[in-house]
Amino acid sequence: MNLHSKKDFQDCMLSILEPLKPYYSEEKARLTLGVTMAHYDIGATWMEAFSRPLWGLVPFWAGGGKEPEFEEIYRKGLTAGTDEKNPEYWGECTSFDQRFVEMAAISYGIMFAPEVVWDPLTEAQKENLCNYLNKINEHPLPVCNWILFAVLVNIAMKKVGRRYSPEMLEEYLEGLETFYLGEGWYQDGDSGQKDYYISFAIHFYSLIYAVIMEKDDPERAKKYKARAMEFAKQFIYWFDEEGEAIPFGRSLTYRFSQVSFFSVCLLAGLEPFPVPVMKGLIARHLRTWLKRPIFDRDHVLTIGYGYPNLTMAERYNAPGSPYWGMKVFAFLLLPDDHPFWSVEEAPLPKLAPACPQKYADLFVYHYGNHTTAFAPGVYSPNGHGQIVAKYGKFAYDTRFSISVAKSCYELHENAPDNMLAFWIDGYVYVRRICEESKITENGVWSKWSPYPGITVETTITPDAGGHTRVHKITSEIDCVAYDCGFAVSRGDFEEVGFAEKVDGMSAQASNEFCSCTVSAVLDENTQVNEVADKPPVGYMITVDPNTNLLYTKTKIPAVKYHIRKGPQEIVTRVDAEVI
Structure with a gap:
């Protein structure tokens, strides 16, 4: 697979999402991709499948990409899913609700691609969306990476001048500090886990915060970037020369999100390794995944790892869950003249065994x-x-x-x-x-x-x-x-x-x-x-x-x-x- 130019990577991202189009509902707020179930309710399942493609589409749009059909799908779906009177309303939120997870991708869109997912909405539609997202401030969250979903929601609302909770924002940012261990490593809250959630969740969201809030909160932005730079020195060891990653810990069905830490480093302007090295790692990693039978006959991502496999799944893996992997495309936000698009891939740096x-x-x-x-x-x-x-x-x-x-x-x-x-x-x-x-x-x-x-x-x-x-x-x-x-x-x-x-x-x-x-x-x-x-x-x-x-x-x-x-x-x- 040719992955060199910006168009190559944009086409790659769209090739993964294009097959989803027939499965959106009439009002576009529901995306039905299979019949297996997770532990949460069907409304959250529909919202999850709808929201997760945004992890790829948002940087695509923010980086200048155009795809009118997806733009229309997401404007219409956001409107329907957050309107209590619409039959495709995503449903009310309760404590520890899966819907809070999916609010992060929507907030990502409001922050980086408002011209697609926010600006075109009417005042009433914006108010519905704002009210729905603010429900995350009204219910308790698990003490883990979930607290950063609330951080993203609140800074997104702050960015567009809408109601948010400064108190909850500060509480969760202070809570994040209790997770920090050293050498760039966090643990995932009360669970104590140290796995890919440190890279594709805690560092990923921290660096988004650093980008959006650099002027408002320069000290935290600087700290999060410094920790990411330190983390990278060890996390590079989780990959081999061909871009393959260590299969360790939860949520392995998110597949190519394993390398998304380096993608968000690029988004945040960080270079823990030279750009050619990071490009090589990301491109090789994507190639290893896309040559495997990870899609079904309709080219929809499956639950599994190297092939469809429900035996290895977690109870929170619904048919739309694997699209968390779209986080790998965060670098699509880079401007057309960024060196990433022109440099040749380089191998991993020389590493001590x-x-x-x-x-x-x-x-x-x-x-x-x-x-x-x-x-x-x-x-x-x-x-x-x-x-x-x-x-x-x-x-x-x-x-x-x-x-x-x-x-x-x-x-x-x-x-x-x-x-x-x-x-x-x-x-x-x-x-x-x-x-x-x-x-x-x-x-x-x-x-x-x-x-x-x-x-x-x-x-x-x-x-x-x-x-x-x-x-x-x-x-x-x-x-x-x-x-x-x-x-x-x-x-x-x-x-x-x-x-x-x-x-x-x-x-x-x-x-x-x-x-x-x-x-x-x-x-x-x-x-x-x-x-x-x-x-x-x-x-x-x-x-x-x-x-x-x-x-x-x-x-x-x-x-x-x-x-x-x-x-x-x-x-x-x-x-x-x-x-």
Whole structure:
């Protein structure tokens, strides 16, 4: 895909949104893209699907783009959705309402493209829209990135001279400070999560604030920009040389929003890296996504990651949710003479292999053609879906991706890649959450318990070929555990030259583009008779289809260990190669 000129990127953005046009309702306030449901009501579902394309359309319009049909759709839809007397009214707001999320995209439009979404409205229509958006100041919000939706609403209303709440604006901006950790990192409020929400939510909205309020609030604008510059030094490690991103944390169905932090940096005039480097990263990232089967037959984005997949979805993923990914197009707002449109793409800068990220609770190792994040299993236990798989694995890799469980009854259904999986009484138990953890200069340590009476201390040490795991286990029962490596594609619609080998205490799975070998390591002090009765053995797990986020059919190489009562130590070597 040619992504060089401004028109190239504009055409790319429009090609994603153009297929939506037949699915807008008569009054345009509702966009129906599927029949699956999220936990919120249908009115919020319609509003979400309507609003999220604005993350791409607004910078397109603000940057000089013209698309009369979409302009008419959004003027008409905003009018209908906020008019209580209109049959397509989006509905009343309640506490913690999903509608507050979608108000952010509308506010984005009022701030950056008022000539399309605000100026043409009649006085009555503007008043309806203003009244509707101000409902965000009348109800409590979750203490997380949601408070910044209210910030965007209030500064949008302030910008167009309408009613807003200076008190709520200040309260939420002060609240944001309680999220800040250091080195550019925030946590996502009360949840404590550190994931893509820090980049595509907290930093994204902070930089919008910095642009809009630079004259009114120069100190905060300066602070938000400085934090973004610092954050970028570590966040660049979440990508590999081909633009692939680490599949870690919630909301992975937002796909190419993973790189939107760098897009909004450009919008805000920040260059944490030279413009050619940022252009190269954004363009390569988009290409990797757009070559995958992420659209349905009508070219509508699906819920999933590398392909349609409801197993990995959160409870807040409705059919319109994936269009949050349109945030990646924030750079379309840049003027025609900006260097971004003329420079050639450049590769990633030279990066040191290891990057401990203590405030992110990750140790990231950059191998070049793939990147792995090693995690201690630190996250909120109150998850939205597949929280264990998305935060609790030992390793997350840009090319191998991760797998999500279909059940805890069978290994092949649990798909425990990069987990130490205990098999007890017909159930699979893995690291759900750690009790203690630390990120060191050399790797990751965590203490955790998969099952009552079993305690594990895991030390992971990455190196140029892969990583070594040392598990110190104290168990009150005899059981079996499988130390699992990366899931390797065994082909789907195309053959990938898959091969497997189980030999003694190791197992290897490989194909034309990658390989993973998992081996038990017996140190020189281990006596043969200590393991002779039940030695570790290589094992291959043929997992259920559609469990891995990138590859529809995979196998996981592992080592099977017999865990005895009392203390013991097992050491596993995982070698991973991308060709």
